[in-house]
Amino acid sequence: xxxxxxxxxxxxxxxxxxxxxxxKFHVAKLDDELSKLNRQIAAxxxxxxVLDAEWTLLDDPQRLDQLNSVSLKLQPIAxxxxxxxxxxxxxxxxxxxxxxxxxxxxxRTPR
Amino acid sequence: xxxxxxxVRDDPCRPRHxxxxxxxxxxxxxxxxxAIELSHTRLLIxxxxxxxxxxxxxxxxxxxxxxxxxxxxxxxxxxxxKTVVARANIVDRNGVLLATTLExxxxxxxxxxxxxxHGTARRLAAILPELTESEIYxxxxxxxxxxxLDRRLTxxxxxxxxxxxxxxxxxxGEGKRVYPEGALTSHVVGYVGIDDNGLAGIxxxxxxxxxxxxxxxxxSIDVRLQYILRSEIAHQVNEFKAAGAAGLxxxxxxxxxxxxxxxxxxxxxxxxxxxxxxxFNRATLGTYEMGSVLKIFNTAMVLDDGVAxxxxxxxxxxPLQIDRFVIHDYEPKKRWLSVPEIFEYSSNIxxxxxxxxxxxxxxxxxLTRLDLLHPPAFELPEGTPLYPNPWRPINVMTIAFGHGIxxxxxxxxxGASAIADGGIYYPPTIIKRPNGAAPDGRRVxxxxxxxxxxxxxxxxxxxxxxxxxxxxxxLIGGKTGTAEKDAGGRYETHKxxxxxxxxxxxNDPKYLVLVMLDEPHGDRNTSGFATGGMVAAPAVKRIVxxxxxxxxxxxxxxxxPEIRRSLMVGLPSPQxxxxxxx
Numbered sequence: 001x002x003x004x005x006x007x008x009x010x011x012x013x014x015x016x017x018x019x020x021x022x023x024k025f026h027v028a029k030l031d032d033e034l035s036k037l038n039r040q041i042a043a044x045x046x047x048x049x050v051l052d053a054e055w056t057l058l059d060d061p062q063r064l065d066q067l068n069s070v071s072l073k074l075q076p077i078a079x080x081x082x083x084x085x086x087x088x089x090x091x092x093x094x095x096x097x098x099x100x101x102x103x104x105x106x107x108r109t110p111r
Numbered sequence: 112x113x114x115x116x117x118x119v120r121d122d123p124c125r126p127r128h129x130x131x132x133x134x135x136x137x138x139x140x141x142x143x144x145x146a147i148e149l150s151h152t153r154l155l156i157x158x159x160x161x162x163x164x165x166x167x168x169x170x171x172x173x174x175x176x177x178x179x180x181x182x183x184x185x186x187x188x189x190x191x192x193k194t195v196v197a198r199a200n201i202v203d204r205n206g207v208l209l210a211t212t213l214e215x216x217x218x219x220x221x222x223x224x225x226x227x228x229h230g231t232a233r234r235l236a237a238i239l240p241e242l243t244e245s246e247i248y249x250x251x252x253x254x255x256x257x258x259x260l261d262r263r264l265t266x267x268x269x270x271x272x273x274x275x276x277x278x279x280x281x282x283x284g285e286g287k288r289v290y291p292e293g294a295l296t297s298h299v300v301g302y303v304g305i306d307d308n309g310l311a312g313i314x315x316x317x318x319x320x321x322x323x324x325x326x327x328x329x330x331s332i333d334v335r336l337q338y339i340l341r342s343e344i345a346h347q348v349n350e351f352k353a354a355g356a357a358g359l360x361x362x363x364x365x366x367x368x369x370x371x372x373x374x375x376x377x378x379x380x381x382x383x384x385x386x387x388x389x390x391f392n393r394a395t396l397g398t399y400e401m402g403s404v405l406k407i408f409n410t411a412m413v414l415d416d417g418v419a420x421x422x423x424x425x426x427x428x429x430p431l432q433i434d435r436f437v438i439h440d441y442e443p444k445k446r447w448l449s450v451p452e453i454f455e456y457s458s459n460i461x462x463x464x465x466x467x468x469x470x471x472x473x474x475x476x477x478l479t480r481l482d483l484l485h486p487p488a489f490e491l492p493e494g495t496p497l498y499p500n501p502w503r504p505i506n507v508m509t510i511a512f513g514h515g516i517x518x519x520x521x522x523x524x525x526g527a528s529a530i531a532d533g534g535i536y537y538p539p540t541i542i543k544r545p546n547g548a549a550p551d552g553r554r555v556x557x558x559x560x561x562x563x564x565x566x567x568x569x570x571x572x573x574x575x576x577x578x579x580x581x582x583x584x585x586l587i588g589g590k591t592g593t594a595e596k597d598a599g600g601r602y603e604t605h606k607x608x609x610x611x612x613x614x615x616x617x618n619d620p621k622y623l624v625l626v627m628l629d630e631p632h633g634d635r636n637t638s639g640f641a642t643g644g645m646v647a648a649p650a651v652k653r654i655v656x657x658x659x660x661x662x663x664x665x666x667x668x669x670x671x672p673e674i675r676r677s678l679m680v681g682l683p684s685p686q687x688x689x690x691x692x693x
Contacts (some may be wrong), residue, residue, distance in 0.1 A: 046214050049197075056208040056291035061338035076657045079666030094201025 124405030150611045185436040197286045200327040205335045215287035224279030237273045263287045274606040290379040298392045302379040331367035331543045339657045341372040351631035357393035361623045363528035366537030398494040398517035403457045405513030412477040415560040418469045423465040454567045455575035459512040466511030494519045531614040534561040567677040580648040586667040588617030591643035610648035626650045
């Protein structure tokens with residue numbers, strides 16, 4: 001009987017040890033994954049910061065003003081261009097559809 | 112181990128062939144028995160302690176694995192430890208970046224590993240323009256194993272250094288402060304030093320917050336309005352060759368500063384290259400004798416304290432002599448003027464007489480109530496106001512038209528906002544107030560006084576000194592100011608400080624626009640004049656016309672009967688004509 005219980009206990013220890021190392025390796029793997037993800041998050045955050053900064057540079061009012069003065073030549077909205085809601089129906093509608101594709105589209109070379 | 116019985120001493124020196132005879136174990140007695148019992152007890156206690164320890168461990172295991180399986184705190188420390196904490200961002204009220212931190216590599220070397228120090232120095236000098244070859248060589252030629260070479264390289268420089276392939280050169284990531292809007296918000300945002308310590312502006316006053324928390328700092332500034340304000344003021348500075356200028360746009364309903372500019376300004380990325388004049392913030396740190404714009408406060412005071420009504424008249428027939436001082440009018444009317452006329456034509460004589468009627472105590476109390484005699488609590492460094500001590504009768508008279516007291520443009524704007532917006536004073540702030548949070552305001556004048564002041568401010572634009580701010584399609588009201596600058600005890604006629612405070616829409620005030628030019632010079636377009644009405648009022652008009660569509664203020668027909676009636680100063684003047692301009 002002592003023999004049997006020894007064998008059983010040995011078996012239990014081996015199984016427990018195997019299971020423990022399985023869990024340990026699994027945790028180590030998860031840990032690796034976690035730190036990898038963390039690095040990715042940090043890198044993505046940094047990238048977002050750079051893109052944010054770049055967007056702000058591109059969206060800088062001074063730059064937009066310069067670009068506008070070169071290509072669009074838009075003016076600030078004059079008070080005469082704004083009508084109160086009550087007079088909305090007095091704005092004439094554009095009846096005839098615009099013929100042909102818009103100029104900007106045709107100016108682009110098709111790819 | 113079996114202890115040999117007493118008397119049988121297993122002598123290691125005994126002869127090999129001799130064995131002591133086996134004998135029946137003798138039960139120990141005396142001291143030996145005591146010793147055995149003691150060791151039994153010790154063994155029992157030790158065993159019990161071990162058992163207890165294992166039980167505790169078991170219990171904890173069951174607890175962690177069984178009952179706290181979902182607890183994320185255990186995993187959390189791990190994640191938090193790895194996030195990089197960089198200096199936090201500063202953004203405008205719409206979330207546009209004003210200051211951010213980007214990773215930039217800094218170059219250091221281990222000189223012991225660098226073989227060809229001369230060659231390395233020569234090639235590095237070609238990549239790093241801020242260092243000369245001899246400087247680099249001097250740093251490399253040392254016994255130390257760590258020297259900084261250059262900090263915060265551009266990505267291009269980094270790849271060029273890597274391409275050299277010199278062993279012993281290494282990079283260390285460091286945060287680099289970047290200001291995407293550049294000079295536009297330089298006086299508000301400020302700048303940092305090489306070690307990321309805030310040295311000016313918000314960077315300085317919120318240094319600890321920015322350093323130690325991930326929370327961004329959101330300002331009340333709107334970059335779009337800031338650009339409009341700065342470009343229009345810069346236009347005036349160029350046109351009238353002014354030495355400098357300041358301007359701000361304020362939300363009169365809660366004291367938020369929406370735009371704040373001071374010219375000349377500087378590039379916050381390179382503050383070392385800026386002059387003292389460029390670094391000086393005229394809008395908050397500078398205090399000036401602002402001139403006639405202070406008649407807003409003087410008139411509000413006499414109306415609110417019941418010293419005078421809109422129908423009261425004061426003698427402005429001839430210059431007013433007090434001791435050795437003579438108070439003149441810029442455009443003398445040489446007759447008795449009513450309170451509205453004094454405001455409309457900006458009569459110094461009339462204002463001085465109004466203030467004299469009110470007296471020093473009232474004046475001082477009123478200005479204190481409007482936070483004009485001490486720097487208000489503001490997030491940027493504040494100039495300390497200068498005022499006379501003792502407060503003599505002559506001071507009372509000059510302060511009435513804005514001489515003899517120095518305040519900052521910010522104080523002026525906060526005070527004028529209170530007068531225009533129903534008489535409630537809100538402490539100015541440059542940090543965005545949380546949505547819907549009502550700031551603590553305090554009443555400084557009665558609502559009726561405020562309504563009368565709005566009518567008077569409209570009168571100035573319709574037919575008084577601020578005519579050039581009119582005709583915009585939006586209802587602007589305001590007050591001009593032209594002060595002669597104090598040059599060592601006397602006032603100089605040709606060094607002016609010209610300003611205009613505009614409030615719009617004046618029938619339901621929402622925004623205040625202040626433009627102040629320092630030493631403008633009149634040109635052909637202004638017939639040589641450089642007064643506030645000539646140089647500052649047109650700028651306010653253009654700013655309002657550009658900002659109104661952005662902030663969603665509809666244009667108003669200045670000639671519609673309802674609006675004229677609501678803004679009419681409805682009292683007959685001494686000549687019997689209606690004061691509303693027609």
